Structures are given as C-alpha cells and as structure tokens.
Amino acid sequence: MTPTIEIVPLLVDNYGYLIVDEATGTTGFVDPGEAGPAAERIRARGGRLDWILLTHHHGDHVAGTTELVRAFGARVAGAAADAARLPALDRALAEGEVWDFGRLRVRTLATPGHTRHHVAFLVEDPDRPAAPDLFCGDTLFVMGCGRLFEGDAETMWRSLAELAALPGETRIWCGHEYTLANARFALSVDPDNAALRARLAEVERLRAEGRPTVPSTIAAERLTNPFLRVEDPAIRRRLGLESAPAAEVFAALRKAKDTFRG
Numbered sequence: 001m002t003p004t005i006e007i008v009p010l011l012v013d014n015y016g017y018l019i020v021d022e023a024t025g026t027t028g029f030v031d032p033g034e035a036g037p038a039a040e041r042i043r044a045r046g047g048r049l050d051w052i053l054l055t056h057h058h059g060d061h062v063a064g065t066t067e068l069v070r071a072f073g074a075r076v077a078g079a080a081a082d083a084a085r086l087p088a089l090d091r092a093l094a095e096g097e098v099w100d101f102g103r104l105r106v107r108t109l110a111t112p113g114h115t116r117h118h119v120a121f122l123v124e125d126p127d128r129p130a131a132p133d134l135f136c137g138d139t140l141f142v143m144g145c146g147r148l149f150e151g152d153a154e155t156m157w158r159s160l161a162e163l164a165a166l167p168g169e170t171r172i173w174c175g176h177e178y179t180l181a182n183a184r185f186a187l188s189v190d191p192d193n194a195a196l197r198a199r200l201a202e203v204e205r206l207r208a209e210g211r212p213t214v215p216s217t218i219a220a221e222r223l224t225n226p227f228l229r230v231e232d233p234a235i236r237r238r239l240g241l242e243s244a245p246a247a248e249v250f251a252a253l254r255k256a257k258d259t260f261r262g
Ligand code: ZN
Pocket: 056, 058, 061, 114, 138
C-alpha cells in the first residue's frame, strides 16, 4: 500500500502536502505555510495529524505550524541544525537520519543552498523501495531549482546532484508551483530538447486547467531540468562553458535564470 499524498495549495503559489500511511493512519503535513487550508483538509480526513515536517525556516513554509499544533496536537520535525530558526521541534532530525512513520520510513537528506540547513524528506515504502516520494521544499522544483539565499552555487549543485542520483521513479513534490516559468527558461537554454518541448506543452495545458504540475519524477527532471543537465554538451556550448566544472555551469545557469524575463 503506497502512501496517500494530497496536494494542498497554500498562499499564492506554495504547496503543502498531506501524507497518510494508510496501513496505520499515521498522518503528516509538509510545509504548512498557512494553517487554514491545511486544517480544512486534515478535518476532511478525520482530524488526525501526527507530524508536521518542515523543509526550511522560511515563513511561506512554516507560518501555519503553531496553529496546526494547537488544533491537532501534532508534533513538529525539522533539521536539528536549524532548530534556532524553526518553530519548536519535537523531533530534531540529523542529516541522513531515518525515522519510522507508521510503516513508512522517512529519510532526512541535507540539501543546503537555498538556506544553510534546508532538508528534503524521502518517504520510502518498504514494499516499493525503488519508487519513494521526495518532499524537497525549495531545493529542486519541476524543471527548476531554488534561489541561492544562503549557499553558493557549489553547495546547491552538490545538493541537486544528490537528488538527481535518486531512483528515476522517485516522485517529486516541491514547495512551489513555478513550473511554467521554469519550463520557459529551460527552453531558452536547451531549445533543441524534444522532451522539454513536449513537457512545456503538457504543463501549459495543466496550468490552463488550473491543475498542479506536481508530482514530477527524477527521471523526468533528468531529461528536462537544465539544472540537472549541466553535463549536456548543447547546454554547455550555448553558455560557452564546454569544459568547465559542473558547478560552474550550474552557477551560470542559476545566474541566467535570476535575470530571465520570458
Ligand atoms: Zn524558501
């Protein structure tokens, strides 16, 4: 039995996620940037909330925490290293730590770059070890990546490379709906990528219908996300960085994205 995952749109373009281990009823909510819509969804499922999982300290990911703790008695889990900036933690997670979530396992991956102590949660179902669910906050987005607020390009590149090495079937649930803008930038640096063109068309259709573009998969990102394609010869040629180290190509892409007006 795979976990049930519900996408909960929050604020302007944030996504929170309700995770339910159907075997035990254990329920978690990732990144409650506001409480109202999260609480509504939790009540609709019977009012159980065991855990709040926080990827990083930014307000648009944590602001609903206190209210959800009060309403449902949930406990809070986040990076031990960032405990001073996060809401009060009941479970302070170390890098690489694995904890039991009902019959699921949650692995904490350190993914610094957007913030110094950003983490991603890899939720593994023991029956489907090759197809876990990744909650990656503002590190990896569909066809994009987070801004470098507290890390340099090298640091972010290492975080992304680690995520890119996860199984191809890993589903990606990221912190924002930025996909359309990301896809347009991606096409500007990778215009001959047929998979990317096809995906942009699909994403335009989904957004026109008001539907989310998550989840993606690691396999799809490897094919279409320029930030995971820094070894691609065509992208490198376009940037004039044919033989540069991967982190340097990544830095050039991130810089180009920061000033891109599609
Ligand atoms: Zn953020």
